[in-house]
Amino acid sequence: MKLSNKFTFVRILYAPIFLLLYFLPIYTGKFAALSMYIAIPLLIFAEFTDYLDGHYARKKNEVSDFGKMFDPFADVFLHLSTFVCYMASFGSMGGYMNPIFFILIMWREIAQNFLRMVAAKQGVAIAARKGGKFKTVMYIVAGFYALFLELLVRIDCVPACFGTLKIVSTVLFVICVILSYASFIDYLVHFGKMFKSE
Numbered sequence: 001m002k003l004s005n006k007f008t009f010v011r012i013l014y015a016p017i018f019l020l021l022y023f024l025p026i027y028t029g030k031f032a033a034l035s036m037y038i039a040i041p042l043l044i045f046a047e048f049t050d051y052l053d054g055h056y057a058r059k060k061n062e063v064s065d066f067g068k069m070f071d072p073f074a075d076v077f078l079h080l081s082t083f084v085c086y087m088a089s090f091g092s093m094g095g096y097m098n099p100i101f102f103i104l105i106m107w108r109e110i111a112q113n114f115l116r117m118v119a120a121k122q123g124v125a126i127a128a129r130k131g132g133k134f135k136t137v138m139y140i141v142a143g144f145y146a147l148f149l150e151l152l153v154r155i156d157c158v159p160a161c162f163g164t165l166k167i168v169s170t171v172l173f174v175i176c177v178i179l180s181y182a183s184f185i186d187y188l189v190h191f192g193k194m195f196k197s198e
Contacts, residue, residue, distance in 0.1 A: 002057075002060070002062045002064075002067070003056050003060060003062065004052075004053040004054070004055075004056040004057035004060065004062045004067060005053065005062075005066070005067060005070060007049040007052040007053040007056065008049065008053045008067070008070050008071050008074045009074070010045075010046055010049045011046050011047075011049055011050070011074040011075065011077065011078040012074050012077050012078070014042060014043070014046040014078065015077050015078045015081035015082075016081070017042065018039055018042070018043060018046075018078075018081060018082055018085065019081055019084070019085060021035045021036075021038055021039040021042075022035065022039060022085040022088075022150075023085065023088070025090050025154065026088060026089075026090050032090050032154040032155075033154050033155045035154070036147075036150065036151045036154050036155070039147075040147060040151065043082070043144075043147070046078060047078075047140055050071070050074075050075060050136070053067070053071055054071070065120075065125035066125075068125040068126070068127040068128075069116055069120065069125055069126070071128065072112075072116075072128050072132065073113070075136055075139075076109045076112075076113070079136070079139045079140075079143065080102075080105070080106060080109060082143050082147075083097055083102050083105065083139075083143070084102070086143065086146040086147070086150075087099055087102060089150060089153055090150065090153055090154050091153040091154075091158070093153055093158070093162065093166070094166075096145075096146035096149055096150070096166060096169040096170075096173075097142075097146060097169070097173050098170065098173065101173045101174065101176070101177050104177050104180075104181075105176060105177060105180050108180045108181055108184050109180075111184065112184055112187065115187060115188070115191060115192075119191055124191070126187065126191055129183065129186060129187065129190070131179070131182060131183035131186045131187075132183045132186075132187070134179060134183070135176070135179040135180050135182075135183045138172075138175055138176050138179050139176055141172065142169070142172035142173050142175070142176050145168070145169055145172055146169050146172075146173075149162070149165055149166065149169060
């Protein structure tokens with residue numbers, strides 16, 4: 001496997017690890033703070049691999065059609081996994097992401113993958129466009145914000161304004177939904193003509 005694709009694969013490997021670290025304290029009542037101290041640095045590195053795979057793909061001339069599809073797939077795999085976590089919390093404060101938002105984003109990502117499959121059948125590899133990249137950045141921002149709130153809960157440092165902080169989380173995930181569909185429309189405008197021949 002090429003070095004750039006190895007970095008991409010890290011995001012796929014880390015998704016189930018994050019799920020385990022996040023939910024283990026919820027189900028056992030133990031290791032609440034420790035789980036965050038391990039999960040957060042690892043998630044930071046996993047997200048950083050999104051830069052590393054592109055950097056080394058260009059540096060080592062490893063840009064390929066496979067990589068163009070593998071990279072966004074790994075992003076979706078990781079982000080949907082973390083979003084599932086943010087619908088739950090260790091404490092009694094409730095989750096940080098409305099399940100409806102998760103379903104809307106999941107539908108978008110499934111539709112996007114279908115578009116990529118149709119394109120691949122016709123010999124076209126759809127790489128991430130600027131709108132898709134900006135959407136991904138927003139996923140990361142909203143995700144880490146939710147993770148920060150969960151950290152406050154797990155270290156028992158919940159401020160009096162926690163309810164307001166959760167409203168901010170809701171707003172961030174609303175923006176994620178809006179950007180996800182805006183970028184999907186952009187993909188349809190540029191690649192939707194492929195459906196005409198089907």
